[in-house]
Amino acid sequence: MVSPSRSFTSGNDESQVGFSHTRSTREQDVLLISLLGTVAMVIFVNFETCPTTDSFFKYAPIPGCSRPVRPREVGSFYNGDSYLVLENRGEQGADIYMWIGEKSSRDEQVVCAMLATQLDNFLGGDPVQHREVQGYESPDFMVLFPRGVSYKDGGVESGFRRSQGSGTVHRLYQIKGKRNIRAKEVEMSWNSFNKGDCFILDLGQTIVSWIGSQANIFEKQKVREIASLIRDTDRHGKAKIVDANEGEEPEEMLKVLGQMPALAESTSEEDSKADASNSASLYKVSDATGSMAITKVSGKSPFSRELLVHDDCFILDNGANGKIFVWKGNRANPEERREALQMADNFIEQMKYPRMKTQVEILPQGRETIIFKQFFGNWN
Missing domain, CATH: 3.40.20.10 (Severin)
Structure with a gap:
């Protein structure tokens, strides 16, 4: 693991930001990210005073401070702020998300990126880093907030969040295209399905390969390749693949998604658009x-x-x-x-x-x- 003692200076000698295992006597040399919880959130804003908390690492932006987010605030993002979210899954690794509000200043975004780099170094360079932008968030980010995400105008003084949770992350992939066929992670819901594509429901030990009734032959071939890739690389060959055609959904699939509603049709124009974007x-x-x-x-x-x-x-x-x-x-x-x-x-x-x-x-x-x-x- 890389030494966590590195720090950067904002250009203002009064304000240094760094990671440290020990509490600093200086109020502005603190880090407020818990590496023990599964998810931590920080908002980068100005501050005057910063409370100290024994159980957390601490930080101060330029200058800045964080405070615990109230339960009613979890999942609420101010479009004038930038956020840093740490998802720590223990042996499964960690992910660092930088969320950028559409009205956040470039200075805030720079600070967010710098602290993400420091946190990455602190964790030995192992986390996957993601930059999410308001309105274009990935499914991986959205699933961190079971109650959903909402946007508010302006900004707040500061914020922090911890939540508990572990286990295999369930994912749904859509397989689409003709020449450039790709898998894309989508919302885990029947609303993401249609008759013309193939889908993979990754449940950890079970991987469901689902083929729509109007899917083309290339998508059918690709869905098998991607399902095998997940099994062989992510599950080290220990997961089972369940093949399913539309109308023959296995129990594992229905348990997670519920009963299948009527699905949308597909068109060849959609495959052509997918080829271009893929x-x-x-x-x-x-x-x-x-x-x-x-x-x-x-x-x-x-x-x-x-x-x-x-x-x-x-x-x-x-x-x-x-x-x-x-x-x-x-x-x-x-x-x-x-x-x-x-x-x-x-x-x-x-x-x-x-x-x-x-x-x-x-x-x-x-x-x-x-x-x-x-x-x-x-x-x-």
Whole structure:
């Protein structure tokens, strides 16, 4: 694990932010993120005084403070703030989410990114990092808030949240397309289904591969590939795959989703749109010359896994679908790994993608998600 004692300075000598195992006597040198709970939330705002709490690490933004979020506030996000959310699943790993309100200042967003990097270092560089933007949140983020998410105008003084929960995370993937067929995580509900696509319901020890009555032959082939990939890589070959056609839903599926309602039809135009949004390119990022350089290594997926060199970082561009991935090789130099989010931001600007509509996912080697793996033809 990387030493947690690193800190950064905001440019104001009066305000330093850093991670520490011990409580500081200085009120402005504190960290208020619990690494013991399953989810922690922090809002970055101005403050005058900051309470101390023995059971938590603490931090102060520039300047800033956090306080416990009241139960009625859980899931309420102010569009003028930025949030940092830590989901700690113990042996299953941790995820760091940066949530950006549509009216949050760029300074707040920078602070949020810097603290996310420090928290990532504190946890040994192992967490997967996500940048979520208001109105375009991923299903992984939304599932953290069982009561749903609501937006409020303005900002608040500060906030913090802890919640308990563990176990396997259930996921639903939609398989769609003809030439560029991809899996996309969607809301776990019958409302996400239609007759023309295939779906995978990942329940941990059971993986349901569901085929719609109007799905094309390419989607049927892909759903089997993705189900096997989940079993072999995420479950280490220990999960069972249950194949199901529309109208023959297994008990495991009905127990989670309930009885199936009437499903929507599908059209060929939808598959054509999916093909366009599923396109992807792969770029290598290196500072071997002394400055960050981005080089395209492949403009067409599926990519070969051997392209991911352990000594460098890579950007997988699925910007047409509103998604950018940064893969960090385990032997990439510290500067490259530390600047992963900045790499993504620079790339989004260079490609002229809408920053506030583009999700970013930062993946350390060994923590790749199924959505990332599917772009490679030989991951197994």
